[in-house]
Amino acid sequence: MSKDSLLGGLLAAGFGEKSCLSRYQSVLYRKISPYKPSSYLLSRLRKYEDLHKHCGPHTKSYRKTIKLLKSGHSVGPTDCNYVVWISYSGLGNRILTLASAFLYALLTNRVLLVDRGKDMADLFCEPFPEKSWLLPLDFPLLPKFNSIDKESPHCFGKMLKNNIINSSTEQPPPFVYIYLSHDYGDHDKLFFCDQEQTLLGKVPWLIMKTNNYFAPSLFLMPSFEQELSKLFPEKETTFHHLGRYLFHPSNQVWGLITRFYKAYLAESNERIGIQIRTFDSGTAPFQYVIDQIMACTLKKKLLPEVNRQEAFVTPAENQKSIAVLMTSLNSGYSDAVRNMYWEQSAMSGEVVSVYQPSHEEVQQSEKQGHNRKAWAEMYLLSTTEALITSAWSTFGYVAQGLGGVTPWILYKPQNRTAPDPPCGRAMSMEPCFHAPPFYDCKAKTGVDTGALVPHVRHCEDMSWGLKLVGSHREL
Amino acid sequence: MSKDSLLGGLLAAGFGEKSCLSRYQSVLYRKISPYKPSSYLLSRLRKYEDLHKHCGPHTKSYRKTIKLLKSGHSVGPTDCNYVVWISYSGLGNRILTLASAFLYALLTNRVLLVDRGKDMADLFCEPFPEKSWLLPLDFPLLPKFNSIDKESPHCFGKMLKNNIINSSTEQPPPFVYIYLSHDYGDHDKLFFCDQEQTLLGKVPWLIMKTNNYFAPSLFLMPSFEQELSKLFPEKETTFHHLGRYLFHPSNQVWGLITRFYKAYLAESNERIGIQIRTFDSGTAPFQYVIDQIMACTLKKKLLPEVNRQEAFVTPAENQKSIAVLMTSLNSGYSDAVRNMYWEQSAMSGEVVSVYQPSHEEVQQSEKQGHNRKAWAEMYLLSTTEALITSAWSTFGYVAQGLGGVTPWILYKPQNRTAPDPPCGRAMSMEPCFHAPPFYDCKAKTGVDTGALVPHVRHCEDMSWGLKLVGSHREL
Numbered sequence A, B: 001m002s003k004d005s006l007l008g009g010l011l012a013a014g015f016g017e018k019s020c021l022s023r024y025q026s027v028l029y030r031k032i033s034p035y036k037p038s039s040y041l042l043s044r045l046r047k048y049e050d051l052h053k054h055c056g057p058h059t060k061s062y063r064k065t066i067k068l069l070k071s072g073h074s075v076g077p078t079d080c081n082y083v084v085w086i087s088y089s090g091l092g093n094r095i096l097t098l099a100s101a102f103l104y105a106l107l108t109n110r111v112l113l114v115d116r117g118k119d120m121a122d123l124f125c126e127p128f129p130e131k132s133w134l135l136p137l138d139f140p141l142l143p144k145f146n147s148i149d150k151e152s153p154h155c156f157g158k159m160l161k162n163n164i165i166n167s168s169t170e171q172p173p174p175f176v177y178i179y180l181s182h183d184y185g186d187h188d189k190l191f192f193c194d195q196e197q198t199l200l201g202k203v204p205w206l207i208m209k210t211n212n213y214f215a216p217s218l219f220l221m222p223s224f225e226q227e228l229s230k231l232f233p234e235k236e237t238t239f240h241h242l243g244r245y246l247f248h249p250s251n252q253v254w255g256l257i258t259r260f261y262k263a264y265l266a267e268s269n270e271r272i273g274i275q276i277r278t279f280d281s282g283t284a285p286f287q288y289v290i291d292q293i294m295a296c297t298l299k300k301k302l303l304p305e306v307n308r309q310e311a312f313v314t315p316a317e318n319q320k321s322i323a324v325l326m327t328s329l330n331s332g333y334s335d336a337v338r339n340m341y342w343e344q345s346a347m348s349g350e351v352v353s354v355y356q357p358s359h360e361e362v363q364q365s366e367k368q369g370h371n372r373k374a375w376a377e378m379y380l381l382s383t384t385e386a387l388i389t390s391a392w393s394t395f396g397y398v399a400q401g402l403g404g405v406t407p408w409i410l411y412k413p414q415n416r417t418a419p420d421p422p423c424g425r426a427m428s429m430e431p432c433f434h435a436p437p438f439y440d441c442k443a444k445t446g447v448d449t450g451a452l453v454p455h456v457r458h459c460e461d462m463s464w465g466l467k468l469v470g471s472h473r474e475l
C-alpha cells in the first residue's frame, strides 16, 4: 500500500481493504490533492479517532451517557459528549452538513454520530477506525428525528426564546435539538455566538438538524478562531480535507464509479465536468439553460469552438480527446452538447465525447438506487480536471470540494433567460452557506457577516450566502 | 492511395478525393470484405461506367432519348435505355431499392438515373465517374413521380391488365411506370416474367417506383440466371458488393460517421451493433423489447453475463473493452443496456460501454438532418464485428449487407411479448424481399417461389419473404 493511498496521512491506516475499496483506490481515479493537510489537522484527526474509539456506540462511556438521556435530569460534566447528525434533505446537502457537524465536533471535542436515515449506511464506508459512526438504532430520540422543527420544545432556539435556559443556566438538560435548517429563527442563530456555545458545552447530547454548510460562520466566532487557523492554515481547503477524510463511497457505489470511469472516461486526454441543476418549474430541458451552457463553455474556452461553416473538417493528425461528463436530472442538456460535437467538428480537430451517467427526471431523495447514482455522479465529477457547476446546487459544491477544483459557476437564470455573463470563475472551491446569520453577537445588532474578514465572503452564486475564501485570493 | 481503398477493384479510380472522402477512407473504419467480387462483376461495372458516361445526363444520347419521351410516339430501338429510380419510402428501403434497380440496369444494359427526392444528393456521393447519376431536374415526368400508383394509366401492370400492351406489341410507348411497391397487383408482378421482360426491352424509359429489395426474384428468372451466376458466383454477396460499390456517404454524413466513430467506438477491443426497430403502436420503450434484447444478447453470448449477486467485482487485470452501438428511434433500449452494465459488473470483468448516436423519437423521413443521421447510423452499424438486428427492418438489412455481417435477428414480438427464442442467426447477410410474387410464369399458376432453388429461400424474419442464401450454407 503506497503512502499516497492514505492521502498523505489524512486517512488513518488499519482498515480492512476489502470492506471499503474506495478508501485505498481513490488515488487511481482522482488526482492527488495539491493541498497538503496541516500536521495539526492530522494530529487532531488521530486524536478524534481515539476519542471516537473511547466514546463510540456501545462503549462503556456511550452507555453511561445514554443513561443521562433516559433519566432526563440535568447533569454535571460528562466523560463523552456527542453531536448527533440527523439525516435530512438531498444528498449533496447531507454531505455538506455532515462535514460541518464533524468540524463542529472537532472544535468542541464531541463525538459525531450519524443517523443512518434511509441510506447513509448503504452509501458510505465507516470513516473512523474500530468504532462505527452510525447512531445505534435503539437511540431513544431516534423516533422523534423526523418531526423536529424550529417549534419543537427541545429546540435550543425555542428554549432560549422561552427563557427555559439562558447563559446563566448552571445545569442545562441532557440534550437539546440544534435546528440550523434554512427556515431557522433568530434564536436558533444564536448557536453561532460564543456565549451560547459556552452554555451548549454543558449539554452532552446535541441533536443537530440542518441542511446548510455552516462552517463559514464558525470561522467568524472568536472562540474557534485560533483552533481553526491551526487546523486550516489554508481556509479554502476546509471542506476539501474534511470531505476527503470522511466520505468514502461504499463498495456498491464504488462499483458504479469505477465501472463508469473505465467504460467512458479513462482513455481521454482531458476530462471536463458539467453539473446542471435547474430550480425553475416547467418541463426540462430549458432552451435558455442550453444556451447558457454553450455560451459559458465556448466563451470561457472550456470546450472547443465548432466549425459552423464547413460540415467536415479533415482532422489534425494527433487529436486531443476531451471527455465531457455531464450530470443532470434531465438528459436534454447533454444531448444538446453531444449533438453539437457530433453534427459539427471542433475547430482544431479535438475529439469531444459527451457522457451522462443517469437521468432520473425527478428528484427522488428517498429511493436507494437513486442516491447511489447521485453519489457516484458527484464523485465522478470530482475526478474531472475542470468543472462547471450550477448556481445554488450543493450537488456541485460537493464535487468541486472533493475534487479540489475551483469551478466555473453557471449563474442563476432570471425570468427564464440565460444570464449575461453566463458564468464566472468561483473565488474558491468551498461550498456556500446558504442561510448564514447576519448578527453581531457582541453588539447584539445586525451586521453584514460577509464583510467582516477577508476569508469569509458573500458567495458568487447567492448574494446573501457566505463562503470561505483562501488568503491567496485577491480581494 | 492503397489498392485496398478501392475495395479490391470494386471502385473505379479517378475520382477527386476531396469531393467524397468516404470513398477512400472507408477502409479505415470498416473491415476489408472477406468476400472478393468476381472479376466478371468488376468488368461489368467498368462497362456500365462507360455506358453511363455515354448515356448520362446531358449527353447527346440522353437528349435524343428524352425527345422520344416528349414526342410520346412509340419508337424503334434506341442507343441508350434507362431505368429511372424514384426516391420513395424510408432511407433503408431506398438504399435497397436503388441497389435492386442498379442490378436490373446491369442485367438489361440500362442506365440508372436517380430521382434526388428531398435528400438523395445530400446523402450520397456520385458513384459513377464523370457523369452524374442524378436525374436532371427538368426531366419531363418528374412532376408526376409523387402521384404514381398502381392505378396510374402508364403503369406497366395496368397497361397489361387493360390489354393496352401485350407480348405481341411491336412498338410499345417510350416510357412505362414499373410499380413494385408492397401493394402492387398481379399484373405488376409480371415484371418478374421473361416474356414481359422481352416487351419491356423495347421501352427506352422505365420509371420505377418500389419500396422492395426485389433482387431475389430476379435470380428466379431464366433469362437472367446465367448472367447473375457470373456476376455473383457467391449469391449471398449481391447486396454486399453492389452496396459497397454504390453507396458512399457524402462528406456531411462522413463527418457524422467519423466523428462518432473516433469519439466513442475507436478505442474498444470489440464493437457490437444492436439495431432496434419496433412496429407496435404505443409509447416506447416497450418492456418486452428490453426483455428480448437482454435474453438474446445473454443467451447467445453476444454480451457478457452480469454478476447479479455481488455488486462489486474486483476486475481482472487486463480487461477486454466492448463497445455496444445501439440505434433506435427511442433512447430507452440503450438506456436499459447501459444501466445493466453500469449497475452490475460483467462476469469476467469486461468493460462494456453503450452508445446511441441519436434518438429521433418519431420517423421523419423527409427531414434532412434526420436522414443524414439515419444513414450515418446504418453505416456505423456496418463497422461493427457482430450485429443484432430487428425483424422486418430494412435499416438493419442495409447495415448487415454493407458490413458483410450475418446478423442475429430479434424475431418479431407477437401480442406484445418477447418471442421465445428471442433471436436467431440469419441464414445469410442478404436483405429480405418483403413482397415477392408467388407465380410460375411458364405454368401461369401460383407457386412457392421460396422452394424452387436452394439459393432463394423464405426469410427468417418474414415467412412470406424471399432472400438469397449462399451456396455454402447448409440446407
Ligand SMILES: Nc1nc2c(ncn2[C@@H]2O[C@H](COP(=O)(O)OP(=O)(O)O)[C@@H](O)[C@H]2O)c(=O)[nH]1
Binding pocket: A089, A090, A091, A092, A093, A094, A276, A277, A327, A328, A329, A358, A360, A363, A364, A365, A370, A371, A373, A374, A375, A377, A392, A393, A394, A395, A396
Ligand atoms: N443522479 C443525479 N441525481 C441528481 C442530480 N441532480 C439532483 N439530483 C437528485 O436530487 C437531489 C438534490 O439534492 P442535493 O444533492 O442536496 O442537491 P441540490 O438540491 O442541488 O443542492 C440529489 O441528492 C439527487 O438525489 C444529478 O445530476 N444526478
Ligand SMILES: Nc1nc2c(ncn2[C@@H]2O[C@H](COP(=O)(O)OP(=O)(O)O)[C@@H](O)[C@H]2O)c(=O)[nH]1
Binding pocket: B089, B090, B091, B092, B093, B094, B276, B277, B327, B328, B329, B358, B360, B363, B364, B365, B370, B371, B373, B374, B375, B377, B392, B393, B394, B395, B396
Ligand atoms: N436515426 C435513426 N433513424 C431511424 C432509426 N430507425 C428508423 N429510423 C427512421 O425511420 C426510417 C425507417 O425507414 P427505413 O430506413 O426504410 O427502415 P425500416 O422502416 O425499418 O425498414 C429511417 O429512414 C429513419 O429515418 C434509427 O435507429 N435511427
